[in-house]
Amino acid sequence: MRMIRSLCEKKFRDELGLFTVEGEKMVAELADSGLETVMIVRREDVGEKVMERISSCNTPSPVLAVVRKPAPASHSASGLCLALDSVRDPGNMGTILRLADWFGLDCVFASPDSVEVFNPKVVQASMGAIFRKKLIYCDIAAKCKEFRAAGLEVFGTFLNGDNIYEASLPAEGLIVLGNESNGISNAVASECSRRLTIPTFGGGAESLNVSVAAAITVSEFKGHGGWK
Amino acid sequence: MRMIRSLCEKKFRDELGLFTVEGEKMVAELADSGLETVMIVRREDVGEKVMERISSCNTPSPVLAVVRKPAPASHSASGLCLALDSVRDPGNMGTILRLADWFGLDCVFASPDSVEVFNPKVVQASMGAIFRKKLIYCDIAAKCKEFRAAGLEVFGTFLNGDNIYEASLPAEGLIVLGNESNGISNAVASECSRRLTIPTFGGGAESLNVSVAAAITVSEFKGHGGWK
Numbered sequence: 001m002r003m004i005r006s007l008c009e010k011k012f013r014d015e016l017g018l019f020t021v022e023g024e025k026m027v028a029e030l031a032d033s034g035l036e037t038v039m040i041v042r043r044e045d046v047g048e049k050v051m052e053r054i055s056s057c058n059t060p061s062p063v064l065a066v067v068r069k070p071a072p073a074s075h076s077a078s079g080l081c082l083a084l085d086s087v088r089d090p091g092n093m094g095t096i097l098r099l100a101d102w103f104g105l106d107c108v109f110a111s112p113d114s115v116e117v118f119n120p121k122v123v124q125a126s127m128g129a130i131f132r133k134k135l136i137y138c139d140i141a142a143k144c145k146e147f148r149a150a151g152l153e154v155f156g157t158f159l160n161g162d163n164i165y166e167a168s169l170p171a172e173g174l175i176v177l178g179n180e181s182n183g184i185s186n187a188v189a190s191e192c193s194r195r196l197t198i199p200t201f202g203g204g205a206e207s208l209n210v211s212v213a214a215a216i217t218v219s220e221f222k223g224h225g226g227w228k
Numbered sequence: 229m230r231m232i233r234s235l236c237e238k239k240f241r242d243e244l245g246l247f248t249v250e251g252e253k254m255v256a257e258l259a260d261s262g263l264e265t266v267m268i269v270r271r272e273d274v275g276e277k278v279m280e281r282i283s284s285c286n287t288p289s290p291v292l293a294v295v296r297k298p299a300p301a302s303h304s305a306s307g308l309c310l311a312l313d314s315v316r317d318p319g320n321m322g323t324i325l326r327l328a329d330w331f332g333l334d335c336v337f338a339s340p341d342s343v344e345v346f347n348p349k350v351v352q353a354s355m356g357a358i359f360r361k362k363l364i365y366c367d368i369a370a371k372c373k374e375f376r377a378a379g380l381e382v383f384g385t386f387l388n389g390d391n392i393y394e395a396s397l398p399a400e401g402l403i404v405l406g407n408e409s410n411g412i413s414n415a416v417a418s419e420c421s422r423r424l425t426i427p428t429f430g431g432g433a434e435s436l437n438v439s440v441a442a443a444i445t446v447s448e449f450k451g452h453g454g455w456k
Contacts, residue, residue, distance in 0.1 A: 091319055095437045104430035125437070132432040165451035201450050202332035204360040208443075209323045209353070215440040216447040222429050223393035224452070 004041065004054040004066060010116050017069050019118035020054075022061040026128050033131035036068040056120035069118060073134040077150040079106030080172055080221060083140045085188045086179040087114045087210060094125020095211040096177070101129035103222045108133055109174075111140045140176065144191035147174040153193045156184050157213055161195030164217065169225030177214050232269065232282040232294060238344050245297050247346035248282075250289040254356050261359035264296040284348035297346060301362040305371070305378040307334030308400055308449060313368045313416045314407040315342045315438060322353020323439040324405070329357035331450045336361055337402075339368045368404065372419035375402040381421045384412050385441055389423030392445065397453030405442050 006012035007020050018038060021027055030037050043051045043062040051060040075081070082100055087093055093115050100108050115122060117135045126133075144154045156176045157164075176192060178184035184192070198208065198216050208216070234240035235248045246266060249255055258265050271279045271290040279288040303309070310328055315321055321343045328336050343350060345363045372382045384404045385392075404420060406412035412420070426436065426444050436444070 095440060098433050098437060099440055101433035102426075102428050102436050104428070127433065127435070129433055198330075198447070199451075200330050200332070205326050205329035205355065205357055207355070208330050209326060209439070211437070212323060212327055212439060212443040215436075215443040219426070219444040219447060220451075223427075223448075 001050060001054055004039075004064070007066065008056045008120060010119065013069070013116070013118050018066050019069055019123065020056065020120055021065045021067055021123055022055060022057055022063070022120070023124075024061070024063055026123070027063050027065045029128045029131055030065055030067065035070055035131065037065050038068055039066040040064070041066075057124070073136055075107040075109075075134055075136055077143070077146040077152060077174075078172065081105060081107045081109060081174050082214065082218070083143055083174055083176045084108065084110040084114050085140050085176055085184050086111050086182075087177065089180055089210075090115050090119045090121035091125045092180065092209070092211045093117065093119075094122040094127075094129075096214050097122070097126040097129040097133050097135065099211070099215055099218060100133050103218050105133070105218065108135045109140060109143050110135060110137050112137050141187045141191050144174060144176065144188060148191070148193060154191060155194050155196055155217075156189060156192035157217055158184070158189070158195045158197060161197040163199050164196045164220050165199070167194075167196060167220075169221045171226040175214075175217055175221065177210055177217075180210055229278060229282055232267075232292070235294065236284045236348060238347065241297070241344070241346050246294050247297055247351065248284065248348055249293045249295055249351055250283060250285055250291070250348070251352075252289070252291055254351070255291050255293045257356045257359055258293055258295065263298055263359065265293050266296055267294040268292070269294075285352070301364055303335040303337075303362055303364060305374040305380060305402075306400065309333060309335045309337060309402050310442065310446070311368050311371055311402055311404045312336065312338040312342050313404055313412050314339050314410075315405065317408055317438075318343050318347045318349035319353045320408065320437070320439045321345065321347075322350040322355075322357075324442050325350070325354040325357040325361050325363065327439070327443055327446060328361050331446050333361070333446065336363045337368060337371050338363060338365050340365050369415045369419050372402060372404065372416060376419070376421060382419060383422050383424055383445075384417060384420035385445055386412070386417070386423045386425060389425040391427050392424045392448050393427070395422075395424060397449050399454040403445055403449065405438055405445075408438055
């Protein structure tokens, strides 16, 4: 049980190559995920106290699975993909994966300093999307170069870009999202071939949450792009 | 200091009519908010240990303000507004307020069983939007009736509605968002005059996070609606 508890920490997830999944629904989805389930612990077998000890949720769920991390995936510069440039909040990362799953994006890339995808809060917020979407850690500036070399555009969201509601958006390309506080880094910004802006409408807010900006941008590409 | 610490709990916020705001940026924005600041506590004055004790953040910020709750606001059935039907997660509520601020919505209504707007996590996630946007707790089904009586439409997001990307969306109306797990309640659903759907694009996800659904819906109304 101590081993399971240790998986709340990245250090031990890395060392053991394992992570945890909690909740009936997510554990049920594991069966179709192709991932190797090492162990399943149920409250009815071990009792409430043990579940509280091994869970990383505030309210421990009735079931927890220990799962082997998949081998790193790969993805060529093709399709419509997201690139996360230093997204640090696990809730945002999980929400963005869920969004990528809903909109059938081809892949999500993340810079090595982004939050780890096997963090229990990412797993939870993704609502199972981590079983279905490829998340690849890599150098985002280099990935932008690859997309451009493949003849595709690289889109960044900035405060001074083209109005996204009036922009012509292709079916393929790379959409870059930046850090919660600092936005897209300079190294990555200089690799963006097009700058997009979600205009404000008389509001006092200075910015949008990154998963909200991701949602609006991806929605524009899938709902209003492609055929423009 | 014990009084400040107690404001992490709703019971004491209600009893004292006070709440806390943390962070340099948010405390600076208080000055223009019209709210009464009762006390400001700075790390440089009280030390790290005290800040840790009174803060509700994992990483205590260098400054914390104790603020008097404003009197409940009111808003007639007009403009473009959101209605939250039992939104429970503080991060979602804060993110939705920030979104409402960015897009200049007129008001946000919330059912009494939604999370409390002065919860420190809501305040934090709103990034100051709680100082600028009206958030009114009320019966959502009754509010829907009011909007319809004023000749406006009430929009709900459902899995079996009209494709939002093809729908004609007016400049004014009420957009209803439902609970994280259960969606819009039956009592409120029956008051919606139009059902909208954000279509999925071959993904495996069963649903979207409520703040993501709010973002996409509001973005459609403001970016593509109004003049249709």
